[in-house]
Amino acid sequence: MNRGFFRAGHLPTLFAAFLYFDLSFMVWVMLGPLAVQIARDLGLSPAEKGLMVATPVLAGALLRIAAGLLVDHYKPKLAGALGQALVIAGLLAAWSLGIHSYGEVLALGVVLGVAGASFAVALPLASRWYPPEHQGTALGIAGAGNSGTVLAAVFAPGLAAAFGWNNVFGLAVIPLIATLVLYLLLARNGPDCPAPQALSAYLKVLAVGDAWWFMLFYSVTFGGFVGLASSLTIYFNDQYGLDPVTAGYFTAACVFAGSLIRPVGGGVADRIGGIRTLAAIYLVAAAALILVSFDLPRSWMALAAFVVAMLALGMGNGAIFQLVPQRFRREIGVITGLVGMTGGLGGFVLAFSLGLSKQLTASYQAGLLLFAALALVALAGLIGVKRRWRTTWGAAVPGASI
Helix, strand or coil: CCHHHHHHCCHHHHHHHHHHHHHHHHHHCCHHHHHHHHHHHHCCCHHHHHHHHHHHHHHHHHHHHHHHHHHHHHCHHHHHHHHHHHHHHHHHHHHHHCCCCHHHHHHHHHHHHHHHCCHHHHHHHHHCCCCHHHHHHHHHHHHHHHHHHHHHHHHHHHHHHHHCHHHHHHHHHHHHHHHHHHHHHHCCCCCCCCCCCCHHHHHHHHHCHHHHHHHHHHHHHHHHHHHHHHHHHHHHHHHHCCCHHHHHHHHHHHHHHHHHCHHHHHHHHHHHCHHHHHHHHHHHHHHHHHHHCCCCCCHHHHHHHHHHHHHHHHHHHHHHHHHHHHHCCCCHHHHHHHHHHHHHHHHHHHHHHHHHHHHHHCCCHHHHHHHHHHHHHHHHHHHHHHHHHHHCHHHHCCCCCC
């Protein structure tokens, strides 16, 4: 990061985008760190636990399309405020009325999906203030808000042990309200906000082949990150017998690594190109997931392998969003929603497949190997498109490095 970056955009908005994203992610994945206690009280099977933690991920994925459209039509600041208010209302309802059945916890998961849709708000809010040569760094900083998963993993199990897991939903409202106030005070819509268009104009993006490539690539990097963030507390509890609080700390170490490295991934992509960065991370992530799938004998070994995987996936998240705004500058709202949607879908596939794999085979190996295979598929696709990208739209963007 250089001095030119600080002069190029609007730092209060960048901070507001990060903070809004951070607290939204905290509540989006909070069922994962609470899953051991919730499953014990509701008597859930491994597959039901997998679906419980995967439901917010799926809901957030699907709602990102709507959030992307709202961003382009009503601008990012208003779209973010509306989403945050809805999440606060849902958490207050869950806290006051209580969660007494599996169906009710799945319904809460859908509401928490609104927080997951914050991705389609925070990134355009930051992106529209920065020129192409600083996109990777700016979106890496804003996107580092996925570190909110660390807050959930560190604090939710301990708070649940002290006050009961249902009360955690009420406690989460306190920082959300404070964040909403700061967001309203600091955030400003960028000067490059495009005029609203008809819905049909947004959907035309799907006719562009590059949009589908970005959707595939992000389904692996972000999907791997959020799927593991939602599932690792259950994994360490089941696989190594760690209590919920310790399993939460192990999960926090993994997601902290993946979150912290995201701005680095964007910065590296600014310097050496997003394509080269992505190629390396897919190889590393696949290797780490394959290694951990063989039921490593010690929990610290599994922790180390997951940290490596999360570091790679986190860098990949930053690298992809160094590329996306260069290709789809005017459609950044809707393309962020579409790409973010498939990232969430990838997380749903991983989280649910891990629970299903455990129930059907008494092992997590099949779910982990499935996602490693998807990383290798993404690598093959990247190799296939890299020359065309570099010689067409990549060469046409001044100051860009792809």
